[in-house]
Amino acid sequence: MSQQISVRIDNELYTATEGRTILQVAADNGRSIPTLCYLEGLSAPGSCRLCLVEVAGVGRLLPACTTPARSGMSVTTNSDALAHNRLMALELLFIERNHVCSVCVSNGHCELQSMAQRLGMTHVHLPYNFPRLPVDVSHPRFVLDHNRCILCSRCVRVCDEIEGAQVWDISARGINSMLVAELDRPWGEAQSCTSCGKCVQVCPTGALVEKGQAVEEMTKRNRIVTDLAVKRGART
């Protein structure tokens, strides 16, 4: 039997099972911390930096999705500094590639877009990067639009951890990072792809979508993947 611990989140005292992350303990108690790369049922890479929280006695910010809650820990999930940092992380995602909502199939159903709304973003202070990026339409059913990819790696993880096909990976580093199918070949030529579409369903933006969708038509069902993972007892 796992040990029960006491954790303080935003000055409220909660009881939690040892081993649960700060994000999970917060969620268990109805407190929602902003996330983008995290998806319940998949491993957490802690890469989008939106869920950063302050932990008393720790000199730096920690991602709530990868940090286990410890007994006696005091966590702050909301402060002016955190709000500023989250907005900055979000702005960096918006400037990196070409997120043109008005002509996107995911407009209105996009987690990046709704995060901007949630965090009260009115405009992006930093200059946009406007990179020239390809769109891969080689798959018979799906599209990969690199312009809208935020490199959250949900697709990489779902394909590896749930489907077991390991089609996706991130190549290169930093600003040059790109989502690649197999060893960087057109998606339609990836022999390991089972065309299950899980990557499409978990993609938070319009980067992975079904063909034949017009603007605002693409809705995602990422709960399918979460439910599947939970049923298999992989992660909760």
Next chain:
Amino acid sequence: MRKPRLATMWLDGCSGCHMSLLDVDEGLLTIAAKAELVYSPLVDAREYPHDVDVAIVEGAVSSDEDLEKIRLVRERTRILVALGDCAITTNVTGLRNPLPLKSIFDRVYIDGSDVEKVHPTEGLPTLLKHAIPLHDVVKVDLHVPGCPPSAPLILHVLTELLDGRMPDLRGRRFG
């Protein structure tokens, strides 16, 4: 007491934001009662006037002419409002930004033309390398999101501003 002086300007956009302004319908009478419209694509004034209280600007800054205009607006206006997504993010007008200018001109004036296959050189404003948001070049006091912003939102913003209040538009849909 004089009425607040209102201006509207159309830079690199599709005029959809101005169409949405017209969609305010009878609300236009409310606005007309509160403000004096001193400059707009909808009125016959050649030069942007001095001493403007509120200016709503549609579109991105895409050419040297846009740049000149928006700087003049900033200089002569108390409250400058970025109206719509092109003014805020460049939106559709920024779709050209990843492409080199030459390839765009070739596509339009060489490949797309049956006669006189040449790049135009006279009488046209020079395009900037990128279409850019207003706040990249001037201070913007309020961003009104939408493609286009809805008529009720425009009416709300204008009535608030003309009554001397600054609306808080955080938490609205972005992009």
